[in-house]
Amino acid sequence: MGEHTVTSFDEDLGHIDRLIRDMGDLAGAMVSASIQALVQSDNALGQRVVSDDAIMDARQRELDERAITLIAKRQPMAQDLRAVVGAIRMAGDLERIGDLAKNIAKRVSAVGQSATPRDLAHSIEAMSGMVLDQVREVVDHYVSRRPEELQALRAADEKIDVKYTAVFRELLTYMMEDPRNITACTHLLFCAKNLERIGDHVTNIAENAYYVMTGKQLPLNRPKQDETSMTAPAA
Numbered sequence: 001m002g003e004h005t006v007t008s009f010d011e012d013l014g015h016i017d018r019l020i021r022d023m024g025d026l027a028g029a030m031v032s033a034s035i036q037a038l039v040q041s042d043n044a045l046g047q048r049v050v051s052d053d054a055i056m057d058a059r060q061r062e063l064d065e066r067a068i069t070l071i072a073k074r075q076p077m078a079q080d081l082r083a084v085v086g087a088i089r090m091a092g093d094l095e096r097i098g099d100l101a102k103n104i105a106k107r108v109s110a111v112g113q114s115a116t117p118r119d120l121a122h123s124i125e126a127m128s129g130m131v132l133d134q135v136r137e138v139v140d141h142y143v144s145r146r147p148e149e150l151q152a153l154r155a156a157d158e159k160i161d162v163k164y165t166a167v168f169r170e171l172l173t174y175m176m177e178d179p180r181n182i183t184a185c186t187h188l189l190f191c192a193k194n195l196e197r198i199g200d201h202v203t204n205i206a207e208n209a210y211y212v213m214t215g216k217q218l219p220l221n222r223p224k225q226d227e228t229s230m231t232a233p234a235a
Contacts, residue, residue, distance in 0.1 A: 012070045013080070016087045017143060019063040023094040024139030026056055030101035031135055031198060035128040037105055038191060039121050041112030049105035056098035063091045079215065086212035090142070093201040093208075097135065100194040100201075107187045120174060120184055123167045124192050130160055131195045134202045142209040154206040154218060160199035167192045 030049050037046035067084045070076065076084055111121070134153060141149040171185040171192070207218050 009070075009074055009080075012066065012074070013083060016063060016066055016070070016084065019059055019066070020087055020090055020094070021139055021143050023056065023059050023063070023091060024135065026052065026059070027094045027097040027101070028132060028135045030056070030098050030105075031128065031132050031195075034101040034104040034108075035125060035132075037108045038111060038188075039125055041108065043109055043112070046105040046108035050102050053098050053102040056095055060091045060095040064088060079212075082212045082215065086208045089208045090205045093204045094139075097198050097201050100198050104191045104194050107191055111184050111187045111191075120171070120181065121188055121191075123163075123170050124188060124195070127160070127163045127167055127192060127195050130163060131198050131202075134160070134199060138202050138205045138209070142205070142212075145213055147210050147213045150206040150210045150213075151218060154203050154210075157199050157203045160196060164192055164196040 030052050033045055033052075034049045036042065037049065067088050070084055071081075074080070134156065138150065138153055141147075141153065168189065171189050174181045175185045210216070210218055
């Protein structure tokens with residue numbers, strides 16, 4: 001993005017970019033901590049994730065206020081307007097990622113009381129690693145202005161869908177093998193679905209960031225490989 005005659009305009013845009021980076025860092029930290037709390041039955045860490053959601057909400061409000069003020073004062077056009085509107089949309093997706101991490105953290109106590117989480121959640125832990133990489137990379141690619149990487153990242157969401165289907169089948173198998181696992185695995189199914197939804201929000205961020213940089217929309221149809229509504233584990 002080129003420099004503007006009014007230096008404060010560039011400073012305003014730069015501040016919005018920094019808020020996106022900060023929200024991305026916090027979103028990644030919340031996802032990581034929520035899964036760690038789930039696997040280790042760490043209720044205190046889970047509560048910290050729940051508390052961090054208020055910080056995420058405050059940062060989104062700050063970004064919205066700055067973006068609206070910038071539009072009113074500067075009346076940006078073309079690429080500048082795309083950057084401001086795109087930032088508002090990306091902030092909304094990052095805030096939702098924080099909400100989903102919080103929802104995972106809220107299930108820590110329920111899972112820990114009914115089973116040994118690490119025995120049941122190792123596949124979710126692996127899935128979370130894939131999701132966490134995407135959360136971190138999408139903001140990095142946006143800040144570094146790498147549209148080609150964003151396009152590839154969007155396509156990689158298919159891998160998360162495939163992993164979610166595998167986790168879904170595995171947890172259903174645990175429930176069928178031992179009814180005592182049903183409560184814990186039900187909560188873990190919700191956690192896995194939250195991770196899959198985080199991947200979808202990362203995809204939204206990638207699409208908006210790509211449009212901000214190039215002025216072009218990525219194709220509407222993107223691959224979705226969640227087969228949980230169509231398949232079930234064999235008896």
